[in-house]
Structures are given as C-alpha cells and as structure tokens.
Amino acid sequence: MAGKLTVSPLAPEGFPKLPMIDGVRFAAVEAGVRYEGRKDVMLAVCDPGTVVTGVFTRSSTRSAPVLDCEAKIGGNAEAGAAILANSGNSNAFTGGAGQESVEAICAEVARATGLPTARVFTASTGVIGERLPHDRITAQIDKLVETLHPAAIEAAAEAIMTTDTFAKGATREIELPGGTVKIAGIAKGSGMIAPDMATMLVYIFTDAKIGREPLQALLSGLNETTFNAITVDGDTSTSDTLLCAATGASGVEVEGQDGFRDGLLEMMRELAHLVVKDGEGATKFVEVRVSGAKHDADAKRIAMSIANSPLVKTAIAGEDPNWGRIVMAVGKSGCAADRDKLTIHFGDVLVAEKGWVAESYTEDQGSDYMKRQELVIKVDLGLDNGHFTAWTCDLTHGYISINADYRS
C-alpha cells in the first residue's frame, strides 16, 4: 500500500449514522490478509427468510468469489444468508486454487453459523494473481461470529477499504402505507473500476418484505443509472459486486411500491457518488448530463466518452474551461451527432451552440465556473429524446502517483 493516503477533498464530513436493520448483524476483524494493523475482513449474517440479490462485473476474467456468488444467487431464502468480504487480495486469476479458497471460507462460515454453504456469499478485493492466504481468514471466523452485532455496520464498511480514503455509507427510511421500511448500505471503491486494490463492492440491507425475483429486477434496473453510470478511469474490475439483502423483518411488503423504489434509487445514487468522490486522486466531482441524443444508448455512450476522456478530465483538473475537448469526446463516441445542433452548458453557462462558441459566452465565465468543486457539464445533441447522466472525477497527478507506485 502506497503509504497513508490523504482523505479526499470531496469526502463528506463523517460516516453517517446508519440505522440497525432488523435481521442483520455485522462484525469485522484484523486478519492480516495483506495489511497489518487494520480491519480487513467483514462478516454480515442475515436471519432466515432473507432474500439475496446481486449484480456482478461482466469481466471475462472475473474472480473466483464472483463466479461462486453468481452460481448461488438464485438460492433459497429460508435458511438466511451470510456475506464475507476481505480486502488486500482479490483472489482473481489464481487458477483452481481460487475456487478452493472460496470453498474453504464458505465451509468455515457455514460451520460457525449453521447456514448451508449455498447461502454464504464471499467477495475479495485487492491484488490480482496472488494466492489468497485463506487460512488467515478461516482462523478468524469464530471470533467474527462471536462478535456479530446489529450496530457494527461502520466497522464492516472500514474492513473493505483498500485505496479508499474514507468509509462509505448511506441510508433511507421510507414511509409506506403498510409501515416504515429502512435501508442501509455500505460501499468501497476508489474507482468503479480499477484493478489491484480498487474494486467496487456494495452491500445493501433492508428490512423490507419482497420476493427474490422482484428485488433482483429492481436492483438490476436501478444499477444501470447508479453504479453503472459512474467511472473513475474506465478500467473495469475483475471483482465488482453489488449485493442486496432483504430480511422482511419489517413485515412491510414493498413490491410495486414507488416509494421503496425511489428510496432505494436515491440511496444507491448516493453511494455511487461517494465512490466517485473517493476516486483515486480526485479533486473535482463532475456530473455529465447528456440529452437530445438519438436514443438512451447513444446518450450513455456519449456521456461515458466524455466522462472517460483523459483530455476532458485533465482539463477539469487544471480548471481549464476547454470545451473543445468535450466536442472532441462527442465526436469520437461514434454516435449520431450534428455539429450545428449541439449545445454545451457548464452548469447554467451557455458555452456553445449552433456549431460554434455561443455569442454570450466569455472565457471568464468558463474559468469562474471551473473553479467549483462540483461541476455539471450539459450536452444536448438536439436530435431526439435520448438522455443519460454519468458521474466522474478529474484526472490528476494524484492518480498517477497512486497507480504508478502502488504495488512496488
């Protein structure tokens, strides 16, 4: 690890106060997987009746824990469920030994909790290609199970950090006709996106009552405009994992309830933004809002072309209102675009329209706007109704320092 990293200037003031979710308990421990002197393994145990749904990286070189989770995700809720995650080693590209490690950990968690192995979900985040020293983890399972507590979610959020500079949590409480439902989530990731030690892991817990299939459909759908709409460096991890566990303990049925959907969406978006705000080397938080594209898929490609462009991101780092680079990124996306119909705004400042810089625009307006810590870049294609919003950060010397010196 590249020494102690400075906390991101975009970090919130502190970890939020998360409510206890009835039916879920947490524990975290120092197992020394790779780092000394810090928590690096977390365990969450959910009561019988908890449905677990998930969304995983589509990488063709995904890790052993991801492959194992994918195989188990459709399983029976009756038994309850456990989630174990470690930082420091991703157990990816570790041949047959990878699956052996996953099985050893699942067997030990199953023994200590009384759950079937089919209901133990694991994740690993850290260096790729080194054998996971799973004995260090299995040696701590009894201690983890003994210390499980409904209020220990912050410790769990800390245990999954790698290059993260702050622990990430968010919550929503939703009033529905049938009663109140709580959601609490934690996330890690210094890239969505990023290798080595910067996989994105997200765990969401709720006491809502909902079937597995409707919850999976909801989670997969909301993921598209939240976690799949952020990027730090365009590099997709071998281990990205989003799990949502619903214990049903509130007794409030939420299927088809817009209030639940909206609350979950807002909370997922908040966690996604926190991941970007802890992007490696980030000093600016940038919303890229594309509208007027031929269709939503084009809008997403254009938004991501802008959000991933090294030249747009270095201009933002330099507080340079270099809108020509946005034109370039629209052009390289391969999507339908018409120079003379394109409109670009920085926040409320009209920058370019009708194929050229706007008559009202001055460089001072642009320069002043770029000094902000949170920026909105709006691009309207003027073609049709396709739209998409992505979030990214700037590309700074900090990113180079973290990643050029990381492992050595």
Added chain:
Amino acid sequence: MAGKLTVSPLAPEGFPKLPMIDGVRFAAVEAGVRYEGRKDVMLAVCDPGTVVTGVFTRSSTRSAPVLDCEAKIGGNAEAGAAILANSGNSNAFTGGAGQESVEAICAEVARATGLPTARVFTASTGVIGERLPHDRITAQIDKLVETLHPAAIEAAAEAIMTTDTFAKGATREIELPGGTVKIAGIAKGSGMIAPDMATMLVYIFTDAKIGREPLQALLSGLNETTFNAITVDGDTSTSDTLLCAATGASGVEVEGQDGFRDGLLEMMRELAHLVVKDGEGATKFVEVRVSGAKHDADAKRIAMSIANSPLVKTAIAGEDPNWGRIVMAVGKSGCAADRDKLTIHFGDVLVAEKGWVAESYTEDQGSDYMKRQELVIKVDLGLDNGHFTAWTCDLTHGYISINADYRS
C-alpha cells in the same frame, strides 16, 4: 502553449536525411497563426499527373478542412495538387466560418499556383472552437510559392508541430523490376489522438506511378495496421489526416508490386512509431501483441483495451510488472477469453499461463524487464488465430502537466 517542452527520451538522434521526390516541392513560413517566432504553415505542391489519396478521422465533429478534403479526394490528377497545413488552430467547431476560411485559403493557393481549387487540400491542427485567422495565412501564400524547393521537406515537418517535441520523417527506396521508387513521409502528433494541439497529420510523397484507386486501397489497408494501431490516450482528434501523393515521375508502375507495398508499410509503421515515441509525457514505448483470439477484430479490441488502460499505462510508468492489470484489461474488453487458456509474456519472460502466474516466473524477472525503454507485452488467448499488434506509451505525470495546464 505550455512553454518549451523537453524532447522525448524516446526521440531518434535527429531528423533523417530524406530524398527529394521528383515532382514535389515544399515551403514553410512563420505566419503567426497562434505562436510567434516559429514556422506554422507549410505548403507542398505536386506536378500535374500526381494522384492524391487520403484517410481521415471518423469523428462526427470533424473539422472544416477534413470535410473539404473528403469532398475533393476523388478528383482528377491531371492538374497536379497542393497541400497546405497550419498549426496553432484546428478550424474545428467553428460553424459556417470554418468552411469560409478553408475556401479563402484554397482560393489564394489556387491563384498563386495556377491549380484549380478542387486540387488544393488543407489541414489545420491546434485549438478547437476558435475562428481561424486565415488572413494571416493567405498573406503568406505568395512567399510560400516563391520559396518552394524539392529539398525543403524538413521545414515542412517542423511547421506542423504542436506539442510535438521533435519533427518526424521517414523514407524508403525500393528497387523494382521497372526501376527505383522513392517514398518520403512526414508526420506530427503527440497523440494519435488528442485534441487541442495534438492531432495526427501524415503526408507521404512518392515518385511511383500508380492509379488513384489502387493507391487509395493500398493506403486504407495499410493504415489499419499502422496509424490505426497506435494510441496515446484513446482520444480521437477532430482533424486526423493522412494524405499520400504519387507523382509518377519515376515512370515505375507499382500497382500489385509487393516490394512497393512492403516498403510503404514499413515506412508508415516507422512514422506511426515516431508519433507514439513523441506521445505526451511518454517515457516508454510499448508493443502490445495479441494472438490466439477468436478473430482479428477481437484481437484488436483486446490489444486496444490493454494499450488504452490507464492502470496498465501507469504501472508501466512506474516500472511495476503488474500483470494483473493486463488480465483486468483483457477481461473488460468484452471479447471471448478463457482464464485457463490465457498466456502472458513480457518479451521472452513467461509471466502467466493456465489461469495463474507461471511456475517459472519471478518478480525479479518482471522488474528487470520493466526497466527497459522499449517493452513488448504478448497476450495469447489460446482460442483461435485472431491476432493484432498495437503500440502505445506509458501514462506519466508529464501527460497530466501538459494537458492540465495546456491552454491556460
């Protein structure tokens, strides 16, 4: 311009001695388009009978000169041809004024040379979105025409530089059954790829005798494995232009001659490599050789996924043999891949095979290899015969400095 840039450590010892190409004359001048005290406009004039072929950026926001060249490229060779290029301003995203500037320049070159405007090809490279002060260029046309000389190609190469740290040229002389054919080419570009001031422009001149259509087919084909196989930052310019002019003055017919094809290929590859070696902030030159993919298109996507990955490129900058990031980049490409069939080499060092690090590999081997200035990363997918080779450079603090501070 961000002050004087240090010459790339990957630069060759000097500009090569290029032969005169019978039927082509060059001139360069200081027009003060944006910079003071340096040549920024070049003119090449080719004799009647010269066929001109071209390949252009596919950006949907391409510049006015590119649109104009595309419209003219199929024209009649009988009249001869002229090529005028300026640095400092790309005349891209400049509304209707962009085309007016192109027409003004073409009209003046036509007047001074006696060529029809349909045979005047222009290019502009530099900042996007600012009106081209074309009067500064047209004021210099007479001086350019007066000073045209067959030996002035080096001055032309210098006039098109922007963030380039050295002028780029290459040549081949090919013995064919019918006689000797000469080719000389110049290029600029500090990215293939890059906006603002780092478009790629390539001009190739030959005294070979060949029809427009076979030369266009040859040029387009060879472009795929040369200029379309390099990347600095994955950002595609609005102005990328490759033109090839064949005067026929040697009287040697080259259509279907493998010797000519091979010579042109080698020279284009050499120029492409020079562009990478002058990549913004580059300290390492990297060949990414992908084989065993399902088909060539997959091999190209995988090679480009590796060559464009910020995490692979920062690892190379840090001389860190972080092969896990290569596994990540293969995985994120979206192409068919099987963890257990993947083989990775650094040069001749076997790094990973059979889904894991190779038994024979040591971290010392990898670290020693990464200290080299020129690296070869070989990835074999073990699936089928698809193959592709790409070239890139590392991603360093220099890139951030050049691009975060560029315009301001």
